[in-house]
Amino acid sequence: MIVRIGFNSPGGPTDLASLVLGLEREGFDSLWVSERATGPGPDPVVALTYAAALTSRIKLGTSVMTLPGRRPALVAKEMASLDNLSNGRLLPAFGLGLRNVGEQQAFGVRREERAAIFEEALPLLRRFWAEDEVTHHGDHFHYDNLRVLPKPAKRGFDVWMGGASDAVLRRTGRLSDGWLAAFTTPAEGERGRVLIQQAAAEAGREIEEEHFGAVVPYRRGLDPQLETRFARARAVRGPAPIDDVMPTLENLETHLKRLIEAGLSKFVLVPLAPPLDWDTELAEVRDAVLSLQTRR
Template sequence: MGLGLGLGVSWTSSAEFAQFARSAEATGWDSIWLSEHLTGPTPAALPALAYAAAVTSNIRLGTSITVVPGRSPVELAKTLWTIAELCDGRLLPIFGLGTAEDAEHAAFNVGRRHRGPWFDAALPVIRALLRGDRVTASSPYFNISDTCVTDGGAAAISDLWMGGRSQTELRRVAKLSDGWLASFATPLQTRNSIAFIVNQAAEMGREFDKEHFGLLLPYGRLSRSAAIADLLDHAYPGIDPDELCPVGVDALRRVLDGHAKAGVTKFILVPDNRPTNWSLELKLLRDDVVSAAARSEIVRLAE
């Protein structure tokens, strides 16, 4: 079970973030996940993960997600390779188009209709560069000539996962990705999306690993924050809020069961509220996860 910070929970000092990262490792979480949102208060994910790598030893470090359109694939591959080397292969990048917000598109200097084509052109280049290949590639968005970003060997990154929810995005997952991370999805939605990805991949002659489906899940240990309650009310009307952000162990168990039966194998819990003490909060959250898994017939935690 991984631990994510999402877009709403942050920190005010390096000491607080170091406490968060060290506490996550000490309390048994298998990974830390940071989201990317240029125009909000969320700190930049990749530099923060590099810092987390320096203050931890074993916990894995993921992005949820790293935005590709608007970036040089060479610069992004170089950054990922560097962090992967510094953290001894603990980096788990997940790629996507970014949030559907005009301010974000403007910040990345790429319009809505160009995001998909940019991604389609860039991700194979990033993959090749991380393999240690010398790459020559031309597109309307970048031109690369005989370029290599590593020492000639493959980067310590085994798989490239993607996010996305529309059929176009899921078809892209089936074609280009090694895994899929869902967010703000009901069990029925993950079931349908996973079936779509697997079927599309088969039609393309690809075998999609059924262990490579994940979910980013907001969770309220004691209550649901006003901010996320408002988000769910406006962005996901008609859906039971407990399906998208459960509160308490019983609701958490039901949601984990539903997604596990739908085919999700990896979970990232996102605490809904920022605590005053990360060490205590992460222990309490972990206790809730262990308790929910113990009551489940299908969810098992890796120890």
């Protein structure tokens, strides 16, 4: 199994520059940017374009980008443009969007509409990336002989999805090429992987065994504020031991090994406390876990 380890981005441009240059220098695999329209972090496409200009090797991923509320033709052009500018380094991952009233207002999509829009939009993205012209008349989108350029470097992407509910996991098996879990225990990660593989088989598809990963938050201690954040993050899936979801840096290697045993192999690390110095932070994480990453 090929193991890859990357990092999720911080909020501001100064921190982002320090992080991406450090990731490239230390040998980490990738940078990932989350999306929250109502949060302080940058737009994922803007942040990844900035990171692409500073680097030449690390891969660039969205973790994850909301699809309902965006026009597929414009998303297709945006993703292909960034992929070409970065010499084929983009790793797009999409989701329905956060369970948050503000986010739903920002994207202009009611919660009950999101799944149907997503299921129509994602196949359209694949068509825009691969076909010269697209004609489509569905419930939400209509196109007649529409040509979208440029095409991605490889005329398509391995598209990953996020999410944790059984319905989302089954949709991932039917539509995606990979899964990026978040705030998951090793047992939940294994269960999700198996359910996705079953759904893919039922749809006559196959997802590569190395296309399962997780966003992994880590900490350097515990305080009441962190416990509150943890409880909110687990509100949908229910209680779990905090060490099963948010290990300390000292236990991060053991935690990643458990996730690898569960069949996950792509990891996006997130320090729960913003580092004072990214050079020091990345050096310490490198020493703690980068030996797990498969040599290129």
